[in-house]
Amino acid sequence: MPVTEFKIQGHVAYITMNRPEAMNSLNPELRFELSELWDEVEKNKDVWIAVITGAGDRAFCAGADLKHRAKERSASLEQRQRWVEMQKNSRPITERWDFPKPIIAKVNGYALGGGLEIALACDIIVAVEDAELGLPEPRRGLIAGAVGVHRLPRQIGLKSAMGYMLTGRHMTAQRGYELGLVNQVVPRESLDSSVDEWVEDILRCAPLSVRATKQAAMQGLDMSLPQAYYTEYDWERQRLNSKDMLEGPLAFAEKRRPNWSGS
Numbered sequence: 001m002p003v004t005e006f007k008i009q010g011h012v013a014y015i016t017m018n019r020p021e022a023m024n025s026l027n028p029e030l031r032f033e034l035s036e037l038w039d040e041v042e043k044n045k046d047v048w049i050a051v052i053t054g055a056g057d058r059a060f061c062a063g064a065d066l067k068h069r070a071k072e073r074s075a076s077l078e079q080r081q082r083w084v085e086m087q088k089n090s091r092p093i094t095e096r097w098d099f100p101k102p103i104i105a106k107v108n109g110y111a112l113g114g115g116l117e118i119a120l121a122c123d124i125i126v127a128v129e130d131a132e133l134g135l136p137e138p139r140r141g142l143i144a145g146a147v148g149v150h151r152l153p154r155q156i157g158l159k160s161a162m163g164y165m166l167t168g169r170h171m172t173a174q175r176g177y178e179l180g181l182v183n184q185v186v187p188r189e190s191l192d193s194s195v196d197e198w199v200e201d202i203l204r205c206a207p208l209s210v211r212a213t214k215q216a217a218m219q220g221l222d223m224s225l226p227q228a229y230y231t232e233y234d235w236e237r238q239r240l241n242s243k244d245m246l247e248g249p250l251a252f253a254e255k256r257r258p259n260w261s262g263s
Contacts, residue, residue, distance in 0.1 A: 135165050
């Protein structure tokens with residue numbers, strides 16, 4: 001059975017990690033299906049934004065499925081080979097360094113380990129008030145090796161990140177907001193509508209402008225300020241030659257909402 005749900009409404013792709021009985025923890029099947037869905041989001045020209053969440057009300061994603069790892073030892077050779085093949089053919093969002101489209105993490109509960117690493121790879125995080133976030137891998141003899149040990153210090157600062165990573169402590173959604181990791185903390189009953197507001201505001205912007213902005217901001221982080229400014233970016237080149245570049249000023253002059261085409 002599928003362990004994800006996927007739908008496209010308008011220009012928005014909605015991805016749901018659907019293993020609520022296991023707190024949406026990451027087993028080979030879930031990793032593989034997520035990889036295929038990210039492929040679809042990236043290549044589908046009609047998709048301008050992605051929203052990812054977890055099924056149920058307990059967890060966004062509780063990280064790696066450690067129970068599955070434990071049973072791998074007793075699995076048949078055929079099963080192990082199948083899981084290895086899935087892993088070889090999976091490309092997680094954490095390693096898609098130049099993913100062009102904005103992603104919103106709709107954090108509806110625990111975002112731990114690999115779950116937080118998925119959220120860290122997103123552009124915007126909206127979390128419920130009782131969500132908990134953390135990288136508890138050292139408490140299991142592991143490390144946050146899906147880029148978590150690198151992304152968290154970059155996003156909340158070294159000392160704050162080390163305090164959480166070296167202890168495995170959880171942070172509340174409110175603390176994540178105070179540290180600049182979470183964009184908005186909302187009551188559970190407002191989660192859907194709050195994410196919808198973020199989606200609507202992004203859709204008010206030209207999709208190529210959004211992609212050009214994301215690419216320049218993210219790639220520029222690795223450069224000096226002058227180098228980042230003078231670098232040519234692929235999506236900015238496309239924006240400069242787009243119909244939407246003309247549509248924006250025209251709509252403003254005509255006092256109407258722009259009709260973006262994404263081209």
